[in-house]
Amino acid sequence: MNDMSSAPVASPDHPPVIRRLDYQPPAWLVPTIDLDFALSLDSTRVRSTLTVTRQAAGAPLRLNGDGIAVAGLTVDGHAHNAWAMDGNDLVITLPGDRHTVAIETVINPVANTQLSGLYASGGLLCTQCEAEGFRRITFFPDRPDVLSRYGVRMTGDAAQFPVLLSNGDPVAQGKNPDGTHWAQWNDPWPKPSYLFALVAGTLVASRDRFVTQGGRTVDLAIWVRPGDETRTGHAMRSLIASMAWDEAVYGREYDLDVFNIVAVSDFNAGAMENKGLNIFNTRYILADPETANDGDYDAVEGVVAHEYFHNWSGNRVTCRDWFQLSLKEGFTVLRDQQFSADHGSPPVKRIEDVRILRAAQFPEDSGPLAHPIRPDSYQEISNFYTATVYNKGAEVIRMMTVLAGPERFRQGTDLYFDRHDGQAATCEDFVKSIEDGAGLDLTQFRRWYEQAGTPRVDVALSHAGDTVTLTLKQTVPPTPGQTDKQPMVIPLRTALFDPATGRHAGEHLLVLTQAQQSFAFTGHASRPVLSINRGFSAPVAINNPTPDADLVFLAAHDDDPFARYEAMQQLVVQHLVAAITDQLSDAARDLGRASIGEAMAAILADPALDDLMRGELVILPGEAYLAEQLSPVDPTRVRAEREALKAWLGTTLASQWHALHDRTSAVAYGLDAAARGARKLKTQALVYLAPADPAEAIRRAAAQYRTADNMTDRQGALMVLCGLDGPERDAALADFHDRFADNPLVIDKWFSLQAGSLNPGAIDHTKALAHHADFTLTNPNRVRALYMAFAANTAAFHDPDGEGYRLIADLILALDPINGNVAARFVPPLGRWRKIEPARAALMRAELERIAAVPTLSRDVREQVGKSLNG
Numbered sequence: 001m002n003d004m005s006s007a008p009v010a011s012p013d014h015p016p017v018i019r020r021l022d023y024q025p026p027a028w029l030v031p032t033i034d035l036d037f038a039l040s041l042d043s044t045r046v047r048s049t050l051t052v053t054r055q056a057a058g059a060p061l062r063l064n065g066d067g068i069a070v071a072g073l074t075v076d077g078h079a080h081n082a083w084a085m086d087g088n089d090l091v092i093t094l095p096g097d098r099h100t101v102a103i104e105t106v107i108n109p110v111a112n113t114q115l116s117g118l119y120a121s122g123g124l125l126c127t128q129c130e131a132e133g134f135r136r137i138t139f140f141p142d143r144p145d146v147l148s149r150y151g152v153r154m155t156g157d158a159a160q161f162p163v164l165l166s167n168g169d170p171v172a173q174g175k176n177p178d179g180t181h182w183a184q185w186n187d188p189w190p191k192p193s194y195l196f197a198l199v200a201g202t203l204v205a206s207r208d209r210f211v212t213q214g215g216r217t218v219d220l221a222i223w224v225r226p227g228d229e230t231r232t233g234h235a236m237r238s239l240i241a242s243m244a245w246d247e248a249v250y251g252r253e254y255d256l257d258v259f260n261i262v263a264v265s266d267f268n269a270g271a272m273e274n275k276g277l278n279i280f281n282t283r284y285i286l287a288d289p290e291t292a293n294d295g296d297y298d299a300v301e302g303v304v305a306h307e308y309f310h311n312w313s314g315n316r317v318t319c320r321d322w323f324q325l326s327l328k329e330g331f332t333v334l335r336d337q338q339f340s341a342d343h344g345s346p347p348v349k350r351i352e353d354v355r356i357l358r359a360a361q362f363p364e365d366s367g368p369l370a371h372p373i374r375p376d377s378y379q380e381i382s383n384f385y386t387a388t389v390y391n392k393g394a395e396v397i398r399m400m401t402v403l404a405g406p407e408r409f410r411q412g413t414d415l416y417f418d419r420h421d422g423q424a425a426t427c428e429d430f431v432k433s434i435e436d437g438a439g440l441d442l443t444q445f446r447r448w449y450e451q452a453g454t455p456r457v458d459v460a461l462s463h464a465g466d467t468v469t470l471t472l473k474q475t476v477p478p479t480p481g482q483t484d485k486q487p488m489v490i491p492l493r494t495a496l497f498d499p500a501t502g503r504h505a506g507e508h509l510l511v512l513t514q515a516q517q518s519f520a521f522t523g524h525a526s527r528p529v530l531s532i533n534r535g536f537s538a539p540v541a542i543n544n545p546t547p548d549a550d551l552v553f554l555a556a557h558d559d560d561p562f563a564r565y566e567a568m569q570q571l572v573v574q575h576l577v578a579a580i581t582d583q584l585s586d587a588a589r590d591l592g593r594a595s596i597g598e599a600m601a602a603i604l605a606d607p608a609l610d611d612l613m614r615g616e617l618v619i620l621p622g623e624a625y626l627a628e629q630l631s632p633v634d635p636t637r638v639r640a641e642r643e644a645l646k647a648w649l650g651t652t653l654a655s656q657w658h659a660l661h662d663r664t665s666a667v668a669y670g671l672d673a674a675a676r677g678a679r680k681l682k683t684q685a686l687v688y689l690a691p692a693d694p695a696e697a698i699r700r701a702a703a704q705y706r707t708a709d710n711m712t713d714r715q716g717a718l719m720v721l722c723g724l725d726g727p728e729r730d731a732a733l734a735d736f737h738d739r740f741a742d743n744p745l746v747i748d749k750w751f752s753l754q755a756g757s758l759n760p761g762a763i764d765h766t767k768a769l770a771h772h773a774d775f776t777l778t779n780p781n782r783v784r785a786l787y788m789a790f791a792a793n794t795a796a797f798h799d800p801d802g803e804g805y806r807l808i809a810d811l812i813l814a815l816d817p818i819n820g821n822v823a824a825r826f827v828p829p830l831g832r833w834r835k836i837e838p839a840r841a842a843l844m845r846a847e848l849e850r851i852a853a854v855p856t857l858s859r860d861v862r863e864q865v866g867k868s869l870n871g
């Protein structure tokens with residue numbers, strides 16, 4: 001038996017595993033590429049001319065392809081026969097060290113339902129090349145460490161494709177006698193193929209200008225379908241604010257004379273940072289008060305900023321290979337979070353970011369798909385655009401800011417951009433730059449890049465004499481492929497409150513580096529109340545069972561707004577976990593509820609709180625985060641106990657909720673924090689009243705719906721009505737559909753509200769909606785609107801008969817041949833079976849096995865299902 005016999009042979013059932021440590025520098029570079037497109041919706045001809053230079057003696061030129069064929073090939077202007085296909089790759093044997101290779105391909109954009117490469121969206125032609133879409137357009141070394149200067153010429157019918165856009169600067173254009181026209185774009189900045197973009201079609205621009213700190217005037221344009229230009233103002237303001245912020249905070253200036261954004265309706269992701277030509281999902285561009293809620297406004301601002309910030313963190317400094325994805329994504333998420341915090345309420349932004357982390361990333365870390373922020377292997381890179389790489393990646397870099405402080409961190413990022421501008425860099429390059437620039441030793445800290453799993457910190461506090469001793473113990477749970485974990489560096493901002501005065505004597509930054517460590521503090525005559533991981537300084541789970549009275553105290557008095565929120569969350573989590581696991585006597589339940597009611601009443605009455613923050617403090621911990629505290633979990637119990645607590649709070653504080661709804665309903669619409677805070681609380685009041693007094697909730701929600709002059713109020717009211725039954729529900733749903741029938745983004749909301757509803761009929765409603773005339777499997781937004789909302793609706797998804805699992809498995813199988821990338825996103829909800837009580841776990845597993853038995857699965861779904869069953 002030789003060594004190879006144990007290695008699985010790559011086949012559709014076993015896609016090859018790509019490993020980080022196998023990285024080899026490219027054998028050939030491509031300093032320039034000239035692309036010539038003859039555009040057509042169903043048959044676009046692509047002529048690609050590459051100059052190639054040899055880096056490794058003897059190696060042939062290997063160009064990646066995917067679903068394309070060579071329609072013509074020359075080398076140095078002559079026919080060349082020394083080439084062959086090796087699977088999808090085109091391998092060309094070349095005699096010298098420098099050649100010009102010209103290749104022709106023909107592609108069919110309308111048939112491209114995967115929405116990767118060049119595809120059609122409602123008559124437009126557009127591209128999505130990250131991570132490996134460029135190889136669906138032409139043959140190329142489609143890897144991020146091959147940087148080229150791009151020249152792009154496009155020719156197309158002038159009536160069908162009046163607007164022709166690509167990266168960089170427009171340098172020439174003209175008309176042809178046959179009714180076609182052409183445009184030439186040159187991008188002076190060398191870039192990897194994943195940043196290439198092209199858009200052609202009927203679009204209108206909203207325009208503005210930005211003058212950089214160095215005096216460059218940049219023409220800004222946001223291109224949308226005719227009719228949508230009235231909804232681009234918020235995106236444009238966000239773009240201009242981002243450009244100014246990146247100069248002020250990171251010293252980063254824009255580097256071209258034009259910056260174009262295009263919004264398209266069919267898009268797998270949220271947006272794409274193509275150099276000088278960002279392409280967006282319409283949902284992250286279009287916003288006006290009537291059709292976008294406050295969350296949508298924030299999302300537009302955040303995503304516009306994120307893509308813009310990539311111009312430096314991603315484009316000027318790009319990634320050496322896809323294992324380094326968090327280099328650009330983690331850092332850019334941190335940058336967009338910081339920007340949004342600076343433009344709104346920093347504590348509220350922090351709370352929202354932590355809520356996302358806990359709802360989306362903690363479950364990843366504790367499940368079969370757990371991976372470090374810098375993964376070690378993958379089968380399909382699209383599966384690694386995860387909350388771990390993005391959001392935990394941002395948290396890891398945020399910890400560097402905590403350790404260094406803002407000024408020294410900035411010295412680190414300046415050094416990083418100086419050192420690596422124009423390069424394809426690694427996470428290690430980033431860490432080293434921060435180390436050198438900020439003067440930190442990050443040797444042990446690097447484990448955050450290596451180890452998966454959410455570290456848990458167990459806290460014990462003892463008090464003797466005037467000394468407090470805090471003993472912290474850390475454990476990093478085992479994850480697939482990583483059984484033994486080493487201690488992490490965990491920076492914990494901490495304060496010790498004197499309950500008598502309600503104050504503390506200053507915050508400490510405790511840096512936990514060992515498995516167990518004790519920290520002593522003197523000068524505490526009485527036992528203090530501990531406030532730990534303030535501001536969520538480390539992405540860890542703190543285990544610190546705390547008396548309710550201390551949490552009520554912190555929820556009312558902590559001077560760190562995040563810690564106040566956290567105290568309230570912990571108070572509720574402790575109570576609900578005990579209730580769900582049957583550990584509460586009737587008396588204990590009454591006591592627990594009384595504490596929560598007391599804390600909630602204090603929050604509602606506190607005049608020092610602004611409404612935006614009050615709105616965060618009154619939201620109960622989400623079902624996904626609660627489920628994380630339990631193993632195994634019975635999702636029905638989580639829903640039931642959480643709703644029971646809401647009903648109790650709705651009843652006990654009924655007059656406060658009524659008063660709150662009345663007060664906030666009197667606040668006029670505006671985008672200022674006070675008006676936004678009022679809107680947030682207005683619907684929250686209804687959320688508590690709904691299970692307590694449905695008739696009153698319906699009356700108020702129906703009135704809120706009728707009188708709404710904005711989407712936040714209208715959608716909030718409809719959500720509450722949707723969760724209850726009655727003619728008001730049906731009338732409001734019908735009205736909403738009629739009113740917004742022409743607006744796909746709002747119709748997406750109409751689908752989501754019903755699939756994600758607390759209504760006991762949600763599963764039947766979802767099944768019916770899948771057959772609605774407005775439903776289609778070819779539009780990712782619509783698919784996600786219906787089925788992601790459903791999969792996140794725990795009680796419906798975890799229907800005891802397994803009907804919810806079947807629905808999602810059927811969707812995966814139907815969608816996979818159309819769009820494997822989006823289909824694979826629905827596997828993780830089923831993959832959590834190990835955490836679910838045994839009867840349902842078996843049903844979930846059976847659905848995964850049913851999917852796995854299909855021989856023709858995409859690599860995307862194959863990898864996720866395989867890991868979910870075996871990981």
Ligand code: B3K
Pocket residue numbers: 130131269270271272273306307310329382385
């Ligand atoms: N970089 C893109 C993500 C593309 C997703 C490809 N599967 C958007 C972003 O993170 O900015």
Ligand code: ZN
Pocket residue numbers: 306310328329332
């Ligand atoms: Zn990004």
